Amino acid sequence: xxxxxRFPLYETEYELVAAEELADDPAFWLAHLWRTxxxxxxxxxxxxxxxxxxxxxxxxxxxxxxxxxxxxxxxSGGHTVVVVYRNFPEASGIDxxxxxxxxxxxxxxxxxxxxxxxxxxxxxxxxxxxxxxxDGREGLDDPSQRLLLLLPVLGDADTPDEAVDVVERAxxxxxxxxxxxxxxxxxLLGAGFFGDGAYWYVTDASPLAVCDEPHxxxxxxLAQGITAAQARSLADALAGSRAQEVRSAGxxxx
Numbered sequence: 452x453x454x455x456x457r458f459p460l461y462e463t464e465y466e467l468v469a470a471e472e473l474a475d476d477p478a479f480w481l482a483h484l485w486r487t488x489x490x491x492x493x494x495x496x497x498x499x500x501x502x503x504x505x506x507x508x509x510x511x512x513x514x515x516x517x518x519x520x521x522x523x524x525x526x527s528g529g530h531t532v533v534v535v536y537r538n539f540p541e542a543s544g545i546d547x548x549x550x551x552x553x554x555x556x557x558x559x560x561x562x563x564x565x566x567x568x569x570x571x572x573x574x575x576x577x578x579x580x581x582x583x584x585x586d587g588r589e590g591l592d593d594p595s596q597r598l599l600l601l602l603p604v605l606g607d608a609d610t611p612d613e614a615v616d617v618v619e620r621a622x623x624x625x626x627x628x629x630x631x632x633x634x635x636x637x638x639l640l641g642a643g644f645f646g647d648g649a650y651w652y653v654t655d656a657s658p659l660a661v662c663d664e665p666h667x668x669x670x671x672x673l674a675q676g677i678t679a680a681q682a683r684s685l686a687d688a689l690a691g692s693r694a695q696e697v698r699s700a701g702x703x704x705x
Contacts, residue, residue: 470520474596477626478504482512484639497631512536513543523590524597526583527688531590534600547571547604558674561604568668570606570645574614577605579691595624606645606664614640658686
């Protein structure tokens with residue numbers, strides 16, 4: 452894991468490294484999702500791991516002496532969601548951003564660090580990103596891994612009932628034993644970190660949806676300061692050709 456990642460927010464002071472291979476380890480998913488999944492020690496068997504594996508993964512993700520792990524999710528229009536395990540001394544957390552190489556800025560989707568910000572994605576946006584082709588760019592290309600990676604910043608009152616089926620399948624695809632996957636999926640969606648009370652809507656000011664939750668960074672249009680054409684491109688990418696893309700990825704349409 453020695454591929455340096457260039458990302459404008461941190462690259463002048465901190466070293467970031469590509470860490471997508473972590474997604475092949477069930478212990479990573481437990482470490483990534485435990486805040487919404489409940490007591491991790493009670494969930495180790497359900498996630499197909501053990502306490503020692505979980506402790507090792509948590510130590511790796513929070514190691515202040517090593518480069519920060521980064522997982523990327525490339526999606527339509529040249530956009531990428533960047534998930535950074537930020538390890539400032541005494542200020543570790545997980546940051547979620549969206550970025551495009553033509554922008555002079557980034558868009559904030561949320562963070563988990565004790566001063567949490569979110570939600571950052573609606574259910575429709577989450578599934579569109581998960582199903583979007585990676586187009587050969589670096590990062591995760593598996594729809595199930597992409598969906599689980601971004602699930603912590605989901606918050607949407609209009610999440611459909613069939614979302615449990617989608618998350619259950621994503622969990623089993625990522626190595627979580629099938630026996631407990633549905634219960635875990637229902638818990639993740641029912642007790643999501645940002646709850647299920649957020650509403651998303653589009654105003655005349657921007658084609659990008661905004662969120663009514665006051666702690667969401669998306670109470671204003673995403674990536675403030677990008678051009679109108681860039682905002683339209685991002686809005687189209689977040690919407691996707693949803694029915695076609697979701698079907699091709701094996702995920703139920705919304």
